[in-house]
Amino acid sequence: MNGVLLALGISHKTAPVALRERLALPEGRAAGTLRELVGDASIHEAVAISTCNRTELHLVADDPVEAENVALSALSRHAGIRPTELLGRIYSFRGAEAARQLFSVASGLDSMIVGEAEVQGQVKRAYELALVEGVTGPISNRLFRDALATGKRVRTETALSRGRTSVSTVAVDLARAALGDLEQRRVLILGAGENGELTAQALSERGVTTVFIANRRYDRAIGLAQRFGGAAVRFDDLPEELLAADIVVSSTGSPHQILGRDELALVADGRAGRPLLLIDIAVPRDIDPSVRDLPSITLYDMDDLQREVARNLSGREAEAARARAIVDEEVERLERWLAGLDVVPTIAALRERGEEVVRRALAENEHRFESLSDADRDRLQAMARSIVGRLLHEPTLRLKSAADGEAAYGYVQTLRELFGLEADAAARDRGTPRGAAGDAAGGEVASLDERRSGAPRAGHSRDASHRRRS
Numbered sequence: 206m207n208g209v210l211l212a213l214g215i216s217h218k219t220a221p222v223a224l225r226e227r228l229a230l231p232e233g234r235a236a237g238t239l240r241e242l243v244g245d246a247s248i249h250e251a252v253a254i255s256t257c258n259r260t261e262l263h264l265v266a267d268d269p270v271e272a273e274n275v276a277l278s279a280l281s282r283h284a285g286i287r288p289t290e291l292l293g294r295i296y297s298f299r300g301a302e303a304a305r306q307l308f309s310v311a312s313g314l315d316s317m318i319v320g321e322a323e324v325q326g327q328v329k330r331a332y333e334l335a336l337v338e339g340v341t342g343p344i345s346n347r348l349f350r351d352a353l354a355t356g357k358r359v360r361t362e363t364a365l366s367r368g369r370t371s372v373s374t375v376a377v378d379l380a381r382a383a384l385g386d387l388e389q390r391r392v393l394i395l396g397a398g399e400n401g402e403l404t405a406q407a408l409s410e411r412g413v414t415t416v417f418i419a420n421r422r423y424d425r426a427i428g429l430a431q432r433f434g435g436a437a438v439r440f441d442d443l444p445e446e447l448l449a450a451d452i453v454v455s456s457t458g459s460p461h462q463i464l465g466r467d468e469l470a471l472v473a474d475g476r477a478g479r480p481l482l483l484i485d486i487a488v489p490r491d492i493d494p495s496v497r498d499l500p501s502i503t504l505y506d507m508d509d510l511q512r513e514v515a516r517n518l519s520g521r522e523a524e525a526a527r528a529r530a531i532v533d534e535e536v537e538r539l540e541r542w543l544a545g546l547d548v549v550p551t552i553a554a555l556r557e558r559g560e561e562v563v564r565r566a567l568a569e570n571e572h573r574f575e576s577l578s579d580a581d582r583d584r585l586q587a588m589a590r591s592i593v594g595r596l597l598h599e600p601t602l603r604l605k606s607a608a609d610g611e612a613a614y615g616y617v618q619t620l621r622e623l624f625g626l627e628a629d630a631a632a633r634d635r636g637t638p639r640g641a642a643g644d645a646a647g648g649e650v651a652s653l654d655e656r657r658s659g660a661p662r663a664g665h666s667r668d669a670s671h672r673r674r675s
Contacts, residue, residue, distance in 0.1 A: 208250075208266065209265070209268075209269045209272075209299055209300065210263075210265060210299060210300055210301075210304055210344065210348065211262075211263070211264040211266050211269045211297070211298070211299055211303055212261060212262070212264075212296075212297065212299075212302075212303035212306045212307060213261070213264070213273055213276045213296070213297050214261030214295070214296060214306075215228055215261075215291070215294050215295055216258055216259035216260075216296075216315065217317045217507070217511055218315075219293075219294050219296055220294045221508055222488060222490060222506055222507045222508050223494075224294060225257075225258070225259070225260065225488055225507075226488045226489035226490050227285070227286065228280055228283075228284050229260055229489050230255035230260055230283075231255065231458060231460050232334060234283060234460070235253045235331075235334060236334060238279055238283060239251045239252070239253055239334075239335055239338050239340045240338060240340065241279055242262070242264065242275065242276060242279060242340070243340045245271075245272070246267075247266050247267050247271040247272045248265070248266045248267075248275065248276075249265045249267070249342055249344075250264065250265035250340060250342040250344060250345040251264050251265075251340050252335040252340075252341060252345055253331060253334075253335070254310065254327065254328060254331040255331070256327045256488070257372065257400075257486060257488040258316065258317045258488070259310070259315075261306075261307075261310065262276050262280075263303065263307055263348065263349075265342060265344045265345055269299050273297055277291065277295065280295075301536055301539075301540055304539050304540075305532060305533075307328075307348065307349070307352045308351070308355045308356075308532045308535055308536060309532055310324060310328060311324065311325055311328045311352040311353060311355055311356035312356045312359040312360075312365075312528050312532060313356070313359065313360075313365060314359075314525060314528055314529060317507075317510070317514060318371060318372060318375060319365065319525055320365035320367075320524070320525075320528075322360065322371070323371055323372075323399060323400075323403070324356075325356045325357070325360070326399070328349070328353065328356070332349040344543075348539065351535055351538070351539050354535070355531060355535040358535070359531055359532075363524045363528050363531070364524050365525060365527075365528050367524075371403050372400065372486050373403035373404040373406075373407050373454075373456075375510050375513060375514050376404060376484045376505075377407040377411060377454075378513075379484065379510065379513055380454075380482055380484060381411065383482055383503065384451065384452070384482060387411055387412065387413050388413060390413065390451040391417070391450050391451045391452070392408055392413055392450065392451065392452045392453075392454065393418075393438070393446050393447070393450040393452070393453045393454075394408075394417065394418045394454050394455075394456070395443075395453065395455040395456065395463065395491060396419075396456040396457035396458070396491075397419075397422060397425040397426045397428075397429050398456065398457070398458055400486055401418060401456050402429055404454045404456065405429055405432075405433040405435070408433070409433045416430065416433050416435030416436075417430070417435055417436055417438045417450070418430050418436075419437075419438045419439065419440055419442075419443055419446065423439060426438070444468070444471075444472070447464075447469075447472045447481070448472060448475050448476060450481065451480075451482065452481075452482045452484070453481065453482070453483045453484070454484045455483070455486070455487055455492055456486045456487050456491070457487055457491050458487070459487070459489070459491060460489055461489070462489075462490060462491060462492065462493050463491050463492075464483075464491060464493065464496075466493045466495050469483075469492075469493070469496045469502060470496075473499045473500055473501055473502055476501060478501055480501045480503065481502050481503070482503050483496070483502060483503065483504045483505070484504075484506075484510075485505070485506045485507070486506075486507060486510065488507060490507075492504060492506075494506065548604050548617060551604065551617050551620055551621060551626065552601055552604055552605070554621075554626040555597055555600065555601065555604075555620060555624060555626065556597060556601075558624050559594070559596070559597050560590070562593060563586070563589045563590050563593055567585075567586060567589065600616075600620065
C-alpha cells in the first residue's frame, strides 16, 4: 500500500499575474506535463488544474518529497524560470490538507471572487483531460468525484454563489465605474469561450446591445453574437474594430499575446484622442502590459480585478463559513474511505501470515507425521488452520468494525508492526508487480501513517498499468 496525496500550485493569493501566466498550462501543455509527471517512478496519478487564477497539480505519489521536486522542476522548466524563483510563491499540501485544498477550489472558496461558479466546470474539465490521458487512478478518481460533489453541495446548500458574480461580471462593473453608462458604448469581446460568453451576458444584462465578438472559432462567435444581439467579427478585421471600440474585453485561450504595443500604438494614433478601455481577463495575458503608458489607453488585468473585488469578501463570509463546514465533512468522508482501503489489505496480509505459519509448522514437523494416514494428515492440517483462524477472528472483526473510524489507524499500525506485515509487503514487492495486492482493495492507496506524517516508503517497483484509471 502506498501513495500520498499531494497538491502543489500557485494562485492569485501567492503570485501576480505576470508569474501565473508563465506557469499556466493550456490543454496541450497540460497533457504533456501530466504524461511527464506520471513517467517519473515516484508519481502514480496526476491531474492539472489551470485557470486564470491558478495552476495546481494534484498528485498521488510514493515519495511526496521526490514528487514535489519533480513537479516543481517540470513547472519551472515549462515556464523557462529557475525553481528558486518560485520559492515563497508555490504552496504544497499533503494528505487530508491536499484534499481540502481541492475541495475548497471546487467549491469556489479559494477563488479570487469567493463563490464563483465557473471554477466547478474548470475542475471538471481538468479531471476529464487527465482521464483521457490515462493518468488518473483509484485515488484521484475518487478524489475528484468527491471534489465535484462537494462543489455541488456548496452551491445548493449555501448562498455562496448567489448573484452569479464572476470575473466577467466584475470586469463589466469595472468598465461601468470607469466610463459610466455603457448602453451607448461599443464593446469588443476577444474570445468566445466561457469567459467571453459570461462577459457578453453581463453586458447584455446592463443594457449593452451592440457586442462584437471576435474569435478564431468563427462559428462559435456567430452563435454568441446572435444570442446576445451582437455581430461576429473575424480576427482579420480586428484593427478596424479596435479603432471603433470604446471597450475591449479580452479572454482568449491563446498562449501568446494577441495585442502588442506596436499594434495598439497605431490604434491610439488613429483614434484622435478618444479613450479606449482594455480589460484583459486572460491568463496568459492577451495584451502587452506595457501599453498602459500609451496615450488615451487604459488597461486593467487580473491583478487590477483582484484589488477591485477585495471588498467583495466581507458580505460572503457567513456563507463561506457554512461552505467550509461542508468541505470539512467531505474531507472526513474521504479520509474514512482511504482508511477503509488500508484495512482490507491488512486483513488479507494478516490471514496470509496465519496461513504461512501453518504451512511452515507442518513442513518443519513433516518427519514426525510419517506414520499418519492421509486422512489423519488432512485432519491435522484442518485443525492447525482452525486454531490460527480462531486466533485471528477477533482481531479481524475489530479491524473491520473500525474501518470507518479513527481506531482503524491504531489497529492497522499495531497489527502490521506486531506481525511484521510491512516486511512481508516489501519482500513481495521485490518479487511481484506493484499493485497486485492493491487491486483487490480497489487500487493502491496511502497507508494512514504515510498520509499523516508524509513519510515516504521504499521498495516499490514501477508498474505503468497501475496508473490507468479504474
